[in-house]
Amino acid sequence: MxxxxxxxxxxxxxxxxxxxxxxxxxxxxxxxxxxxxxxxxxxxxxxxxxxxxxxxxxxxxxxxxxxxxxxxxxxxxxxxxxxxxxxxxQNYRIQLREQLDFANILYQKGLYKQALKILDKTKQYALELDEKSIASEIIDLEKVIESQFITRSIAGRAEELIKQSNAVSKQNQYTTQLSNLSLKLYSEMLTHGYVKNDEGRKEILDIFNSQIKNIKPFKLNFTEKLWYYKAHVWKNQLLQDYKYTLKYAFQWVELFHQNPEMIASHPVWYIKGNTYLLKILFLYGNIDILEKHFGNFNKMVNSQSFAQNENLQSLIFLTHYNTLMNIHFIKGEFFTGTKLIPEIEMKMEKLRDKIDEHHFMIFYIKIAAMLFGSKKYNESLEYSKKIIESKGMVQEDLLFHTRILILMSKHESGNDEDYDEFIKATLKFTHKMKKPEAFHFESIDFFKNLNNLVLNKRQEAFENFDKKLSIFSKNEYYRRSLFYIDIHGWVQSKVQNVDVIEIIKRKVKYKKRN
Incomplete structure (x- = not known):
């Protein structure tokens, strides 16, 4: 490999x-x-x-x-x-570039009129598709040619080119600003993860507000709006403000539905927008709306009009199967979900060179959690171990929660041969995390003490930990941690002496009512 x-x-x-x-x-x-x-x-x-x-x-x-x-x-x-x-x-960008290359060749041969004719036609097409960078290159070449090939209309032509050049330049400035901001926020998310305190929140807001303050949304065209919505999605994800993440993810996708011709031009960003929308709907747990948007997404990407290539197939695979597994998680359909595992692994192997290892590990985390919910604890342990042995392919929060899943599986299966050693290794790992939190240490203490308690004292330990988790779940900075592995649902099932599936189904019914 x-x-x-x-x-x-x-x-x-x-x-x-x-x-x-x-x-x-x-x-x-x-x-x-x-x-x-x-x-x-x-x-x-x-x-x-x-x-x-x-x-x-x-x-x-x-x-x-x-x-x-x-x-x-x-x-x-x-x-x-x-x-x-x-x-x-072949796609429209390659075609635009090809026409620009043709015009350059004609210009170098001194065939100015022919070059200008191709450039004018290509420029109109580029502007229609909102490809301002290519349009800017075309205008620059037009300026060069017009400065050497004098015509009677040069005065009017010069004014026209100057006006177009200024307009495209201003639009490019907006796009550059917004794309730089989006990239910066995305980098923050990958490097440092979600904000964990008020200081981190202030840093993100300072970065965001310094770039966005002079942007007027109503003046933006398609591409600029796209970057505008992306920046808001990534900012609100960092802040764990899911209400506004949902708002801007929806606007991102809706922008394409209002401009359907742009889906063919930007299929990757259409898929990405849906990825974030479906992900945030999962975190909200509203199954009806999630399934509706999932159906719309599948209908579009499987239509004849939707572009097809290896890159898009891999992105569709990630969005489709991650969402499908999320739907099973929301419904507590663990046994049904495990039936997807052979199909997912077969497709993973086929797309191995097109998808990075991080995304594979995310699938393994979901598979391990699905197997745990199906009471296949030893199989869950096998997939969980693949993740913690992945050598930095996964964010540290996900690695920590995988370790928690391993402890849950060891407790349920009675496979506690190396339980104490694993607790020590997990504590060592937690101390090395960039920003370990109280939640992490409380979880380790719970499992450490649980194994040393006699049976009649374990119920009390579960009840005490349930109260602590309820407090953590009210803290906006800990909220994200409790989404990875539903440790709280598992603890509640022990407190109430019911199957964890029942706890999940109650949550779904509650969210449907609200």
Whole structure:
């Protein structure tokens, strides 16, 4: 797995479909290249391999050690050129770039009129699609050509180009501001996680307000609004303000529904918007609305009009199956949910080179929790151990809660052979966390003491811990922690002496009424 990830050329070749391989060979033949050319021999050899092995290439004398790097680079470039020509990879951005390239070629040949005609047509198309960066490049080239090719309409033409240039420049400024802000907030979320105190909240608000204060939403066009909503979604996620996360995630998705032609232009952001919307609806636990939006999402991404490529397929897979599992969690349908596991793992393996390990670990966490809910404690332990052995592929909060799930599974299964050692390791891990909280230490103390109590004292321990968890759940900064693994629902089931599924179903009924 590690070797496969290191060699980009091998990964690219293994991602090719049969038709893409056939087109590559046709492309090479059209170039009139000798069939025994070294880069073709390298392509054939890599295509046969199941795992990348440089020694085989050297043993077969396809290349020397010194030449191999250059040969691989040449093959990589030729593959990309071939893929660029493939109709399945054509999209409007590639077409716009292609037209701009054509205009550049005509300009260099001194065919100014022809170049300007292509540029004008391409510019209108770019502006319609809200592709301001490309439009800006087109206007810049128009300026260069107009300054060399004098026409009778130069005065009016100059004013027109200046006006267009200023308008696009201002729009690009808004887009840059908003996209930088969105990226900064997203980076904060990945690096430091959700805010855990008032000081962290103030830092995020200062970053956000300093960038957003001069932005007037009613003046924004599609792309600017898209970045505007993204920034608000990520800010409110950081602040754990789910009411406003839901508001802006909904506006993000609705923006596409109001401009359906943009779904084809920005399919990735359509999927991402739905991902956040479906995720926040899960956290709210409103099953009716969640299932409605999930149905709308599936209908759109499976329609004939929706773009299809490997990247989109992997994103759709993540959103679809994460949401499907979330729906089973809300309903407490653990046994039904476990039936998805073979299907998910099969698709995970198929998309292994297209999805990062972090997302795989998220699936393992959900699978482990689903198996726990189905009372398959030993299987839950197996998946949980994959996560804590992942060497930093998962956020520390998720790693901590996986450890809690392991302790819950050990308690339920009676598999406490290394229970005390695992408690010590978990305490050591918690001390190394960036910002450990009272919730983390209280949880460890609970499990540490639980194993040493006689049976008639354990009920009292569950009751006391239930009270502490109720206090934590009222604190906005701890709220997120209690969503990962439903430790509170498990503790309540022990206090009330009912199955944890009953606790979950009661929550669903309560939220439906509200």
């Amino acid at each position: 590690a070797e496969l990830q290191k060699d980009f050329l091998f990964v690219l070749i293994k991602s090719l479909t049969t038709s893409e391989k056939r087109q590559f060979k046709l492309y090479v033949n059209r170039l009139g290249i000798n069939i025994d050319a070294k880069f073709l021999l390298l392509f054939s050899e890599l295509d046969k391999m199941n795992e990348y092995d440089e020694n085989i290439i050297l043993q077969k004398k396809i290349s020397t050690k010194q030449q191999l790097s250059n040969l691989k680079a040449h093959l990589y470039k030729q593959l990309l050129v071939s893929l660029r020509m493939n109709p399945s990879h």
